[in-house]
Amino acid sequence: MTVDARIAHEAAQWLVRRQAGECDDGALARWRAADPRHEAAWQRAEQVLRTLGRAQGPHGALGAQALRRAGGAGRRAATRLLVALIVAGPAGWAAWRLAPWAGGSASLRTATGERRAITLPDGGHLLLDTASAADIAYGGETRRIVLHQGAIDVRTAPDAAGRPFLVQTPQGTARALGTHFTVRIDERASPPATRVAVAEGAVELRPLHGGGAVRVDAGQQARTTAAAAGPAMPRDPLAGGWTEGVLYAEKMPLGDFIAELARYRSGLLRCDPAVAALPVSGAFQLRDTDAALAALAASLPVRVERRTRWWVSIGPR
Amino acid sequence: MLPASPLTPTTDVAALYGDHHSWLLGWLRRKLGGADHAADLAHDTFVRVLSAQARQRELALREPRAYLSTIARNLLISHAQRQALERAWLEAVAQLPIPLAPSPEQRLIVLEALHQIDALLDGLPPRVREAFLLAQLDGLNYAQIADRLDVTDRTIKRYMAQAFAQCIQLMP
Numbered sequence: 193m194t195v196d197a198r199i200a201h202e203a204a205q206w207l208v209r210r211q212a213g214e215c216d217d218g219a220l221a222r223w224r225a226a227d228p229r230h231e232a233a234w235q236r237a238e239q240v241l242r243t244l245g246r247a248q249g250p251h252g253a254l255g256a257q258a259l260r261r262a263g264g265a266g267r268r269a270a271t272r273l274l275v276a277l278i279v280a281g282p283a284g285w286a287a288w289r290l291a292p293w294a295g296g297s298a299s300l301r302t303a304t305g306e307r308r309a310i311t312l313p314d315g316g317h318l319l320l321d322t323a324s325a326a327d328i329a330y331g332g333e334t335r336r337i338v339l340h341q342g343a344i345d346v347r348t349a350p351d352a353a354g355r356p357f358l359v360q361t362p363q364g365t366a367r368a369l370g371t372h373f374t375v376r377i378d379e380r381a382s383p384p385a386t387r388v389a390v391a392e393g394a395v396e397l398r399p400l401h402g403g404g405a406v407r408v409d410a411g412q413q414a415r416t417t418a419a420a421a422g423p424a425m426p427r428d429p430l431a432g433g434w435t436e437g438v439l440y441a442e443k444m445p446l447g448d449f450i451a452e453l454a455r456y457r458s459g460l461l462r463c464d465p466a467v468a469a470l471p472v473s474g475a476f477q478l479r480d481t482d483a484a485l486a487a488l489a490a491s492l493p494v495r496v497e498r499r500t501r502w503w504v505s506i507g508p509r
Numbered sequence: 510m511l512p513a514s515p516l517t518p519t520t521d522v523a524a525l526y527g528d529h530h531s532w533l534l535g536w537l538r539r540k541l542g543g544a545d546h547a548a549d550l551a552h553d554t555f556v557r558v559l560s561a562q563a564r565q566r567e568l569a570l571r572e573p574r575a576y577l578s579t580i581a582r583n584l585l586i587s588h589a590q591r592q593a594l595e596r597a598w599l600e601a602v603a604q605l606p607i608p609l610a611p612s613p614e615q616r617l618i619v620l621e622a623l624h625q626i627d628a629l630l631d632g633l634p635p636r637v638r639e640a641f642l643l644a645q646l647d648g649l650n651y652a653q654i655a656d657r658l659d660v661t662d663r664t665i666k667r668y669m670a671q672a673f674a675q676c677i678q679l680m681p
Contacts, residue, residue: 194678195677195678197674197678200674200675200677200678201670201674203673203674203677204669204670204671204672204673204674204676204677205670207669207670207673208666208669208670208673211644211651211669212651212666233677236677236680237673237677239680240629240673240676240677240680243622243625243626243629243680244622244626244645244646246618246619246621246622247619247622247623247626247646248645248646248648250609250611251602251611251615251619252645252646252647252648253646253647253648254598254601254602254605255598255601255619255622255623255626255646256642256643256646256647257597257601258594258597258598258600258601258623259594259597259623259626259627259630259642259646260639260642261593261597261600261601262590262593262594262596262597262598262627301596301599301600302596303592303593303595303596303599304595305546306592323599325600325603340603341603458546458595459617460613460614460617479538479541480547480548482548501549502617502621503617
């Protein structure tokens with residue numbers, strides 16, 4: 193059904209009068225009763241108010257801020273990025289090279305399900321995992337990556353100026369003594385922790401509030417809270433699968449598995465506690481989380497219930 | 510399933526689907542790189558074909574891949590816009606101290622509403638859009654907005670009516 197432009201405008205003016213506190217309720221009622229098309233337009237006007245109502249409230253101003261950033265310039269940037277994707281089309285990774293004029297600093301953020309490869313100003317490489325945020329700050333003294341959220345995989349390059357390479361998180365700092373490692377912030381842990389796993393070379397992990405630093409060598413991992421770092425242990429060989437676009441699981445509890453998968457998927461993905469302990473094993477493509485869910489439903493006594501495309505829950509069959 | 514009788518548009522689309530769905534899915538996967546919405550977007554592309562005018566469907570049958578990829582490209586662009594808005598929203602929420610941050614459910618409900626609002630405001634002049642956001646989401650009254658944008662009260666009412674009228678027309 194479409195609404196006549198003139199009638200839509202009349203309905204809009206009633207909304208404006210109401211908002212301005214100048215509405216004569218009797219006159220509005222008479223206008224609505226005068227013509228069924230008026231009433232139909234008014235129904236839509238109320239629908240518009242309900243939609244707005246869901247975005248209003250304590251977070252309304254934040255919503256406005258998001259719409260401002262994503263509309264206009266942000267929208268053009270998104271379209272440009274997409275055009276770049278269409279032209280470049282790398283296998284699984286949207287490649288970004290920092291513009292040389294960016295002066296060695298940049299803010300990077302990935303949306304849910306998005307992963308991105310970045311070439312650093314010194315020629316090193318950074319992979320940004322799903323729903324992650326990092327700032328790159330290369331200064332005269334240090335090469336610093338500030339990880340705010342999510343996970344990164346770093347391959348450092350030798351620096352002509354000999355500046356140290358640091359990854360800083362809310363829980364501490366990892367200083368690269370070698371070449372290839374991943375850093376991940378685990379916000380679900382209590383207290384929140386940062387995990388570092390080293391593939392090549394070594395990393396020194398130092399908690400935010402002093403405490404002793406821990407040296408993590410190739411083939412090892414360690415975690416730190418803001419207060420203290422734990423000992424280095426053998427690296428979980430399955431944990432780095434995301435850099436290849438794969439989630440590996442070996443007898444992983446379904447609840448943990450779903451929490452992990454949810455990081456790569458827009459909207460909500462929930463697991464019923466009744467099935468959260470079921471063990472999951474396999475290799476799952478992160479680019480197709482629907483296929484991973486279908487595989488779960490086929491191999492475990494669970495049911496995938498889709499309330500909407502953005503709201504999926506896993507429960508007993 | 511869709512009823513299939515000879516010479517109906519749905520038969521055409523069913524044939525189109527059979528011949529080109531896996532090609533389209535591959536095309537979308539390549540374009541999307543790491544994201545996982547290729548199957549949804551392929552599905553949405555065929556839904557668009559189904560709801561297209563008869564004349565356009567003829568075009569689809571004559572040049573199927575060019576036609577499908579044109580529709581899919583438009584859907585890809587709105588997908589990128591959706592991601593841009595999601596990113597901006599999460600960034601905005603991330604500024605809040607944890608006790609004030611919305612729950613995941615609240616976040617999703619607001620995000621969905623923002624997507625809808627974004628679509629309803631599409632194409633409005635920037636000042637009209639800005640006045641509307643200030644009134645409806647930032648919670649300013651008309652006098653405050655007139656002051657901020659340095660225009661008269663009457664102009665604000667005109668902006669607001671223009672934005673509301675478009676919302677009423679575009680509301681699905």
